[in-house]
């Protein structure tokens with residue numbers, strides 16, 4: 001009897017959970033209503049069977065429970081019942097499989113008028129490429145991928161010159177126009193998935209895969225990598241921003257083509273020197289950092305990282321959080337750098353400054369720090385010198401009190417919580433794994449030994 005009650009409670013509980021649970025599908029934002037329909041059918045078929053089988057078991061447990069006077073009857077065959085059960089099972093299985101085949105047929109037949117976007121995955125971020133004015137994506141080769149040519153573009157291919165390169169995890173696409181995402185991985189398996197679009201597909205190194213959809217709602221949707229791709233897999237986020245056609249076009253026109261990236265002017269250190277005069281009042285004449293002004297050492301830091309931080313301050317991705325006291329003193333300084341050339345010049349000057357190791361001011365348990373640092377080494381390098389491919393800056397030999405404060409900031413969301421700050425967000429996920437200030441001190445003490 002108690003078993004029968006448990007079975008009945010299981011059925012009632014499951015139904016109530018299904019009806020009242022807050023975990024439901026995200027609202028659909030693409031043409032793939034068919035996928036939802038297929039999932040619904042499967043849920044109905046399996047749901048009805050789940051309820052029927054469990055209630056039947058409960059009834060049997062009650063009805064046929066042990067009674068002294070009753071005896072079991074042996075009935076090995078029942079043609080009629082077996083035909084019924086076979087037929088019902090066949091109908092149920094067919095009902096679950098057929099819609100899936102129809103969806104798949106539609107999925108592999110991309111509409112003629114779909115425009116193309118390439119999404120490129122790597123540990124642990126996304127970038128995108130549009131075909132440009134000629135409508136053709138240029139040829140790419142994995143062996144040509146370098147820091148200066150992150151897409152592996154083949155220089156001789158004229159189709160590639162006007163390709164628009166989005167070296168950022170966020171992309172825009174126009175609403176109500178079918179789009180075919182061509183998917184490519186630089187390293188391991190990844191999976192391009194946007195929950196609201198209902199379609200997803202693996203990225204396979206050495207192969208091009210695809211998916212297509214027609215976005216039907218304006219909005220910003222998160223891209224998740226849904227294939228376990230290494231220790232920082234959970235930080236591999238991006239966004240697809242669905243906008244009106246006009247807004248999309250003006251955004252696209254403002255993005256660099258491959259030809260633009262080839263012609264990018266290197267910064268001028270001499271011009272940067274005069275711009276740096278202001279910076280020196282806080283960061284020091286030699287970029288060595290001034291603890292009294294809370295300004296970190298800049299000399300010896302990599303060019304790409306300095307540039308990105310200045311851009312982030314300017315765009316409000318950093319230095320805008322209400323508790324970010326020090327970041328908020330820095331942000332207006334970056335705003336004074338009018339354009340990309342000004343940023344390139346001042347960074348070129350900083351790169352020309354002598355790189356002397358900063359004084360060590362933080363004590364901690366170096367052994368514990370070394371153990372904690374093992375995870376950090378994946379992105380920042382075992383030597384702490386930073387890894388550009390992973391967007392992680394140099395930490396070794398930089399100002400230690402500043403590193404400790406940044407770790408606190410990341411942990412508390414003072415830095416890295418702006419929705420467009422993908423790289424800060426990544427470090428935020430890591431910062432939140434640190435238990436307390438002692439862990440931070442241990443880590444920084446270890447970084448000081450590198």
Ligand SMILES: [Cu+2]
Nearest residue numbers: 190225229236
């Ligand atoms: Cu991934």
